[in-house]
Amino acid sequence: MRTQVGIVGAGPAGLLLAHLLNLRGIESVVLDIRSRAEIEATIRAGVLEQGTVDVLNETGLGERMGREGFQHHGIELRFGGRGQRIDFPSLTGGKSVMVYAQHEVLKDLIQARVDSGGSMLFEVSHVSVYDLDTSSPKIRFRTREGALEELACDHIAGCDGTNSVCRRSVPEEALTVYEKVYPFGWFGILCNAPPSSSELIYALHERGFALVSTRSPEIQRMYFQVDPGDKVENWPDDRIWAEFRRRLATDDGWKPKEGPIFSKVIVGMRSFVVEPMQYGRLYLAGDCAHVVPPTGAKGLNLAVADVRVLAQALAEFYRTGSSEQLARYSATALRRVWKAERFSWWMTSMLHRFPGGDEFQYRMQLAELDYVTSSPAAATALAENYVGLPMG
Ligand code: DHB
Numbered sequence: 001m002r003t004q005v006g007i008v009g010a011g012p013a014g015l016l017l018a019h020l021l022n023l024r025g026i027e028s029v030v031l032d033i034r035s036r037a038e039i040e041a042t043i044r045a046g047v048l049e050q051g052t053v054d055v056l057n058e059t060g061l062g063e064r065m066g067r068e069g070f071q072h073h074g075i076e077l078r079f080g081g082r083g084q085r086i087d088f089p090s091l092t093g094g095k096s097v098m099v100y101a102q103h104e105v106l107k108d109l110i111q112a113r114v115d116s117g118g119s120m121l122f123e124v125s126h127v128s129v130y131d132l133d134t135s136s137p138k139i140r141f142r143t144r145e146g147a148l149e150e151l152a153c154d155h156i157a158g159c160d161g162t163n164s165v166c167r168r169s170v171p172e173e174a175l176t177v178y179e180k181v182y183p184f185g186w187f188g189i190l191c192n193a194p195p196s197s198s199e200l201i202y203a204l205h206e207r208g209f210a211l212v213s214t215r216s217p218e219i220q221r222m223y224f225q226v227d228p229g230d231k232v233e234n235w236p237d238d239r240i241w242a243e244f245r246r247r248l249a250t251d252d253g254w255k256p257k258e259g260p261i262f263s264k265v266i267v268g269m270r271s272f273v274v275e276p277m278q279y280g281r282l283y284l285a286g287d288c289a290h291v292v293p294p295t296g297a298k299g300l301n302l303a304v305a306d307v308r309v310l311a312q313a314l315a316e317f318y319r320t321g322s323s324e325q326l327a328r329y330s331a332t333a334l335r336r337v338w339k340a341e342r343f344s345w346w347m348t349s350m351l352h353r354f355p356g357g358d359e360f361q362y363r364m365q366l367a368e369l370d371y372v373t374s375s376p377a378a379a380t381a382l383a384e385n386y387v388g389l390p391m392g
Helices: 012-023 036-041 050-058 063-068 088-092 102-116 237-248 299-320 324-351 359-374 376-386
Strands: 002-008 028-031 070-072 074-079 082-087 097-099 119-121 125-130 138-142 148-158 176-192 200-205 208-214 219-226 261-275 282-284
Touching: 002 012, 002 125, 002 138, 012 028, 012 102, 012 148, 012 299, 028 148, 036 102, 050 063, 050 097, 050 299, 063 102, 074 359, 082 088, 082 359, 082 376, 088 376, 102 119, 125 148, 148 299, 176 208, 200 237, 200 324, 200 359, 208 237, 219 237, 237 261, 261 324, 282 324, 299 324, 324 359, 324 376, 359 376
Parallel strands: 002 028, 002 148, 028 119, 074 200, 148 282
Antiparallel strands: 070 097, 074 082, 125 138, 138 148, 176 219, 176 261, 200 208, 208 219
8 A cells, every 4th residue: 555644543633634635635544543433432622722713614624613613702710719701802813712522523524534535544453653764654554354554655644642653663762752740630520511601711729720611502511620649439429519619619609500420530631742743754743742731722722733734844745845844844833832831831830739839839829810810911921822822
């Protein structure tokens, strides 16, 4: 088998890259160890930056999002028993965000791939990549049916997530890893209830962080900070709701709308960046190259920004034969990656109680929240990052 661009991983990075390449007449093969059903059912993030929304709309993927997504024009920061709104359009020249779940974006991308007749192989196994520093890098894998295949490519895109085979195939000495692990995790729930609020609420309370998000008029997504070693079994529904009521309480008696909880997960929090995002003709994009803590919902949006840059560079390669843009891919992508890393780290640091942190640190966090919500300059800094920095 032969293709122009071999894409390992059918997540947001891999599938959007295949779509952008297809629009430019560049052929690719996407492969993933997971099944289509699993990919379409895995519930992840849900907030799309303005630039992500624009890319999906401009490339013909925005139809269902336009009907079923929810545009949000601001968020609330809640602390010291009161809520303060940050208004995005007035602070960013009219920008906003869209609440539309990642797995819904994936369904739309997979459908577009099917409609275009592009190659997409699910449930492959034994994936390996090699000859990365030659002009014909290769992907070897076993198909769902058990046949051993070799796919010769001009380029390989590593879009295979945190435990990336692609990243681990690069000689260790060629990559530098930057990592920070946070001493807390998020307990996430999905419940059947009406929205508690028309906008997302990020709360800092003495007992820790809490977040009110949404998925639809009937399904709500909420999170609260826990010890990363905690277990979901320790949290029966009534204990969860008591915790949300406490952390989200305001002086005027606000309470979340409660309903049956049908999903409980605990996720760890870390920041991770690998440099450079390229080795030979292997390009890393999305979670395999960088991870952000979830506060601020940057993960999916970063993957989208990466593959936009990569698709453009590959298009230049096929149009002119020049590798100049490809050689700059890592540096271009990393400038934006580090700024999103900074924003996610800052939001996380401002909004969580640090185990062992002293009262002074907590007072600094409250003062920072007061500053961010009362100074137009500081509010603008938050808003422009939240709706997304320029794509790069
Ligand atoms: C969601 C996740 C986030 O990390 C965030 O900052 C906002 C919303 C969510 O899953 O809805």
